[in-house]
Amino acid sequence: xxxxxxxxxxxxxxxxxxxxxxxxxxxxxxxxxxxxxxxxxxxxxxxxxxxxxxxxxxxxxxxxxxxxxxxxxxxxxxxxxxxxxxxxxxxxxxxxxxxxxxxxxxxxxxxxxxxxxxxxxxxxxxxxxxxxxxxxxxxxxxxxxxxxxxxxxxxxxxxxxxxxxxxxxxxxxxxxxxxxxxxxxxxxxxxxxxxxxxxxxxxxxxxxxxxxxxxxxxxxxxxxxxxxxxxxxxxxxxxxxxxxxxxxxxxxxxxxxxxx
Numbered sequence: 001x002x003x004x005x006x007x008x009x010x011x012x013x014x015x016x017x018x019x020x021x022x023x024x025x026x027x028x029x030x031x032x033x034x035x036x037x038x039x040x041x042x043x044x045x046x047x048x049x050x051x052x053x054x055x056x057x058x059x060x061x062x063x064x065x066x067x068x069x070x071x072x073x074x075x076x077x078x079x080x081x082x083x084x085x086x087x088x089x090x091x092x093x094x095x096x097x098x099x100x101x102x103x104x105x106x107x108x109x110x111x112x113x114x115x116x117x118x119x120x121x122x123x124x125x126x127x128x129x130x131x132x133x134x135x136x137x138x139x140x141x142x143x144x145x146x147x148x149x150x151x152x153x154x155x156x157x158x159x160x161x162x163x164x165x166x167x168x169x170x171x172x173x174x175x176x177x178x179x180x181x182x183x184x185x186x187x188x189x190x191x192x193x194x195x196x197x198x199x200x201x202x203x204x205x206x207x208x209x210x211x212x213x214x215x216x217x218x219x220x221x222x223x224x225x226x227x228x229x230x231x232x233x234x235x236x237x238x239x240x241x242x243x244x245x246x247x248x249x250x251x252x253x254x255x256x257x258x259x260x
Contacts, residue, residue, distance in 0.1 A: 005108040006063045011032050012104050013038075013067055021072045027038070027208040029077065034073040034083075037152055044148035051218040052144075056059060061114070065121035065145050071095040086124070092126045117138060121145050128191065129213075143215040150210050154228040157207065176237045178202055185209070187248055201236055208232055211249045214256070221257040 020031045045066035049059050073083060073096030080088035096119055099105055105115045118136035124130055124142045128151075132139075176200035182192050191213060192206040211229065214220055223229065233246040 004062065005110055006060050006067070007066060007254060008058075008108040009064055009104060012102075012108070013071070016071070016098075016102070017074055018179075020078055028101045030184070031074055034070055034077070037156065038067060038069050038070055040152045040155070041069060041145070041148045046149050047222075048144050048147060048216055048218055052216070058141075060116060061121075061141055062144055064110075065118050065125075065141055068095065068099065068118065069122055069125045069145050069149060071098050071122070074225075080109070090126070092123050096123050116142055146213070147219040148217055150199060150214065151209075151222060151228075154223065154232065155226070156226065157204075158231045176201070178205060178237065180241075182206070182209075183245055186245050189248075189252070204232060204235055205245070208245070208249055211253055214253075217256055217258045218254045224250070224253050224257050 017031065017035050020027070022028050022031070039058050042063060045061070045062050050063040054062065070091065072091040072093070075098065076085075076088055076091045076094055077083060082088050083091070085091055099119060099122065103120060110118065117135075118141075120134070120138045121142045125145045130139060130142055130146075158254075177199050179196055179198060182196055182202050182205045184190055185196075185206060186209050189212060190209070191210040192202075194206065197203050208229065211223070213224070228251050229246065233242065233249075236242045
């Protein structure tokens with residue numbers, strides 16, 4: 001793959017996103033929010049790929065998949081005024097449809113195999129789990145994008161809480177309560193089930209449980225160094241159960257970080 005494929009798609013991406021720009025302040029804010037998120041996920045993914053000493057061709061795949069991973073978000077928000085997939089559509093599936101309808105991957109000169117691994121990375125970036133019976137080539141790419149995405153979401157959550165508190169979905173209660181089942185799931189090393197979320201604290205614990213869905217030691221090291229677990233735990237009630245969750249997640253991340 002030549003570098004011009006990424007540059008072509010980068011230009012296509014910016015043109016596509018600019019079509020969603022609006023004088024509606026709320027719409028414009030959310031479109032720009034995802035545009036900036038994409039930029040940071042791309043930067044994160046390149047750092048992970050560099051740490052993995054990926055080849056030039058692999059790095060092009062990484063950059064393209066990161067650039068396009070949330071391409072469905074723009075149409076999702078314009079149509080439904082939400083980023084909540086449960087209340088609208090699966091944004092990854094929508095992103096795949098956008099890519100198929102636009103023909104952008106083919107126009108960039110990607111062959112059938114390259115298009116397949118990029119589309120799979122986009123389609124699976126938000127799944128609860130990756131299938132294990134697929135080719136390692138696209139599974140590795142999907143893992144890189146998933147890690148890069150989660151790292152930026154952690155960062156965004158901290159920034160939002162510091163600036164003006166994290167807005168909750170309307171269907172969730174803003175209370176000091178949290179689910180004992182969710183706490184127990186995390187302490188047992190399990191990803192939290194989305195249907196179990198009943199409050200804002202449950203939602204934060206759900207996101208913290210993503211620590212169990214990180215793949216690369218570089219990512220764990222970055223999360224530990226940035227203090228993401230500590231800062232996100234600080235948004236939760238100061239209870240002994242939460243302290244146990246804090247210690248459990250921090251130790252898990254530390255154990256999987258790059259050995260010094």
